[in-house]
Amino acid sequence: MVWEAPHNGNKKMGFSREVVQVVIIAAAVVSCVSASKPPKSKVLKCAVCRSVVSELHDAILEVDPRKTIDVGSYRIEADGKQKVSAVKYAGSEMHMMEVMETVCKSMKDYAQARHKETGRLEAIKLVVGGSMNPRMGEYEMVQDPDLNKGLEFHCEAILEEFEDEIGSFFKSNGDSKLFDLQEQFCNEVTSLCSGVKDEL
DSSP states (O other), X not given: OOOOOOOOHHHHHHHHHHHHHHHHHHHHHHHHHHHTSOOHHHHHHHHHHHHHHHHHHHHHHTSOTTOXXXXXXXEEOTXXXXXXXXXXXXXXXXXXXXXXXXXXXXXXXXXXXXXXXXXXXXXXXXXXXXXXXXXXXXXXXXXOTTTTHHHHHHHHHHHHHHHHHHHHHHHHHTTSOHHHHHHIIXXXXXXXXXXXXXXX
C-alpha cells in the first residue's frame, strides 16, 4: 500500500506569499526604527570625545599655571629680530600637541558604561588616583566583544580629524569648566555628539 500526501500545493504557495509579505513589512518597519536612532559607532564616538576632552582638561590642570613658553611671530622687527612673546604653557597649542601624542593610549584604562540615572553611554576611567573610580557604582558596565579596543580607535580618529581644532580650542577655552568644554567641543566644534540620543 502506497501512501500519498494530499495535493494542496496552491495552499502552500499562498501561505509562502503571505509569509514573504509579512517578512518584508517587518524588515521595512525595523529599518525605519533603526534609521531614527544613531548607530552605535556614533554614540561611542561621542562618548570617546567627551573622555578625550576630559583627559586634555586634566593635562592642563596638572601643569603649573605660572609656566610659560616663548612664542615667536613671523613678523620681523626693524632691527631684524623676530618678535617673541611669553604665553601660558598650559593649554597652549604646543602643550596640546604633546598631550595628543599619548592621550589615546590612556583609553586602555577606560571602559564603556551606561549611567544608571541618565542612561547615557560613557567611556569611564576605571582607575582614578591609583584606586578604583569612586563613581563606578553610578554605572552599569557595557560588555564589549572587542574588549574596548574601539575606544582607542575612535580616539585616534578624532585626533586625526580635529587636530587643528583641538589646539586652537583649548588655547582659547583652556580655563573653562570640564562640562562646558565637553559640550562646546563635542557638540559645537566637532558635532560628534550632535543629534546623539545615547541609544545602543
